[in-house]
Amino acid sequence: MARSLSAMPIFEKVEQVPAYRLLADRIADQILAGQIKPGEQLPPEISLAEQFGVHRSTVREGIRLLEETGMLRRRSQKRLVVSVPDGARLAERSVQALVMRKVSVRSLYEANLALDPVIARLAAGSATAAQLKRMRDNVEETRLAPDHDTLAALDAEFHLLLCEATNNEIFQVMRQPLHDLFMPMVSDLVRTIDTSDRMVAAHERIIVALENRDSEEAEAWARRHLEDFKRGYLKAGLDFDSPVTYLGSATA
CATH class of the missing domain: 1.20.120.530 (GntR ligand-binding domain-like)
Known part of the structure; x- marks a missing residue:
């Protein structure tokens, strides 16, 4: 006899990962895979927004996360380059x-x-x-x-x-x-x-x-x-x- 739905286990809600975290993860994956190398410049925010299909604010938040880890650093206000995090x-x-x-x-x-x-x-x-x-x-x-x-x-x-x-x-x-x-x-x-x-x-x-x-x-x-x-x-x-x-x- 099939169990009723009320007797089934209660599952937790699936959490949606914020878009800026997904964006940061995708960029980090390319850096770790060697597709973007230390010292190379990241595309401008507007270009990244177009490539990922997101708003520029989402790009900024994703970049902020990568700057905090040390994987990105700013050579100027508009130039972001890949870097190796220091100890x-x-x-x-x-x-x-x-x-x-x-x-x-x-x-x-x-x-x-x-x-x-x-x-x-x-x-x-x-x-x-x-x-x-x-x-x-x-x-x-x-x-x-x-x-x-x-x-x-x-x-x-x-x-x-x-x-x-x-x-x-x-x-x-x-x-x-x-x-x-x-x-x-x-x-x-x-x-x-x-x-x-x-x-x-x-x-x-x-x-x-x-x-x-x-x-x-x-x-x-x-x-x-x-x-x-x-x-x-x-x-x-x-x-x-x-x-x-x-x-x-x-x-x-």
Whole structure:
């Protein structure tokens, strides 16, 4: 016996995707497929409106979405070109999501502990002479840091330089959100207790390992450096289970 319609499952309404999102998706698909390449200019708004059969206001909203992702940028008010999103722009949304999820300092530490030793190991096999010099210069500046804020900023820079020395763009994009969220934690620590000597010593040992192409030593010192951070954080009486904070894109 057939069931009555009233006994049938109740389906949710089908949501219609706004036209400007469809337009943005279509343009993004062509960019990702290589049909429109970085540096190439996008057709004018009026031309896009004719091609898609939509109003210019719809085109503007779609373009706005793509500008927010970094896939489009303006060379002038009327000239839009395809661009490659940079790591900082990609990281910002991840950072916002993690802050809103109230991830803890402990969780962020664990993520760094899983990633940074691997980064150091890879950097030992790929760091260039120029990259090693920049890291050496960073350590000398760190040794002479005049205040806590400068010390924290130089520590953050060192770890970005270490990540760059992998010469692997995937790791650089992956680590950027961790960098942006870890910096406030370092700032809190160095304002509470003096960690500068231990910081400089660990950075120097990592550089020596990189210069010697000793991947195991580089990995080990990266791990020790992070574990030392945890000991210092707890010694300073800071809450390891509190939600992470964010200084904002202007200072990240």
